[in-house]
Amino acid sequence: MVRSAAGRGLKYMKFLQRNCRQVTELVLAGEDRRLGWVERWAVRAHLKVCKACPRFTRQVALMRRALPRWRAYRDSGGDV
Amino acid sequence: MPDFAEAVQALRPQLLRFAHAQLRNDAWAEDAVSETMVAALAKPQAFAGQSQLKTWLVGILKHKLIDQIRRHSREVSATTEEDREDIDALLFDETGTWREAPAEWGDPEAALGRREFFEVLEVCVDELPGVQGRIFMMRAWLELETDEICKELNITATNAWVLLHRARLRLQACLQERWFGRQPAAV
Numbered sequence: 380m381v382r383s384a385a386g387r388g389l390k391y392m393k394f395l396q397r398n399c400r401q402v403t404e405l406v407l408a409g410e411d412r413r414l415g416w417v418e419r420w421a422v423r424a425h426l427k428v429c430k431a432c433p434r435f436t437r438q439v440a441l442m443r444r445a446l447p448r449w450r451a452y453r454d455s456g457g458d459v
Numbered sequence: 460m461p462d463f464a465e466a467v468q469a470l471r472p473q474l475l476r477f478a479h480a481q482l483r484n485d486a487w488a489e490d491a492v493s494e495t496m497v498a499a500l501a502k503p504q505a506f507a508g509q510s511q512l513k514t515w516l517v518g519i520l521k522h523k524l525i526d527q528i529r530r531h532s533r534e535v536s537a538t539t540e541e542d543r544e545d546i547d548a549l550l551f552d553e554t555g556t557w558r559e560a561p562a563e564w565g566d567p568e569a570a571l572g573r574r575e576f577f578e579v580l581e582v583c584v585d586e587l588p589g590v591q592g593r594i595f596m597m598r599a600w601l602e603l604e605t606d607e608i609c610k611e612l613n614i615t616a617t618n619a620w621v622l623l624h625r626a627r628l629r630l631q632a633c634l635q636e637r638w639f640g641r642q643p644a645a646v
Contacts, residue, residue, distance in 0.1 A: 398555030400547055407624050411598070411605050431560035438631050441567045445580060446599050452577040453477075453600070454517040 395421045402432050406439055463503045467496060470513055474520050480585050481524050481596050487531060491523040498523070521601055528597070532611045538622075539589035546628045561631075564639050576638060583633035587626050594619060595626035 395417070397405070402425045405418050414422070426433050474495060478488035498519050499506070506515050552558055570576045587595055594612065597603045603611075609619050 398551075399557050400551040400555035403547075403550075403628075404624060407627050408620060410627065411620060411623055431557045434563050435561040435631075438561060438564050439627075441564055441570070442627070442631065442634075444567055445571055445576075448571060449577050449580050449584070450600060450602075452574075453581060455511055455514045 395424045397421045397425050406436050467499050487527045491527045494523045495520045528611050541588035542590050546625050579638045583630050591622040591626040594622050
């Protein structure tokens with residue numbers, strides 16, 4: 380049983396700890412389903428301490444904006 | 460209206476290319492396009508010039524493609540070698556850390572405002588392999604929900620998510636290689 384505040388903090392960190400591979404998976408899953416709150420907190424915690432994953436997340440955000448426009452481009456024959 | 464029929468016929472090759480990209484089957488693609496042509500030629504008054512002819516035809520085609528997918532829902536989900544390829548293992552080491560950090564793509568509008576970007580994106584989508592290509596198109600182009608895709612392709616939700624995940628990773632890698640990696644360095 381962990382009693383100290385530091386100990387609780389550590390436990391809390393472990394509980395939310397994810398590596399880049401796992402965070403990438405969650406970020407992409409978020410494009411197709413709503414993430415649970417633990418997943419969202421885990422992603423948020425990781426993005427605060429990682430340099431690479433925020434870039435990946437911005438790439439995903441760009442794709443999210445690009446796809447509806449791509450659909451329009453494809454269907455109309457080339458208008459952006 | 461012979462002009463109308465001619466204009467519709469002229470778009471047939473493009474419709475066939477779209478149908479094939481979605482269905483990955485020559486016979487089904489032919490059927491979907493033929494049904495589209497029949498439906499369009501039977502009701503020229505439905506077009507009434509309210510949009511571009513191509514946009515109108517593609518709208519009909521999408522419905523016919525969904526019909527085809529439903530009709531063949533039992534036969535279409537055999538995954539390929541490329542579907543099974545573990546893209547994540549290429550991107551991450553054993554500890555789950557990026558082997559090479561993703562690049563900064565910069566201001567989204569710089570890309571999204573350019574027609575050439577969408578040409579590249581189109582090529583990247585068309586090159587998505589196997590079932591992941593079909594699933595991605597069903598999601599992003601036909602705008603079907605994931606549970607409907609699972610039902611029509613007779614696969615589990617977990618499977619669909621894995622394939623969509625791999626499709627999206629491939630797409631981003633393709634855009635990095637063919638677009639963002641070739642642009643002047645992002646700020």
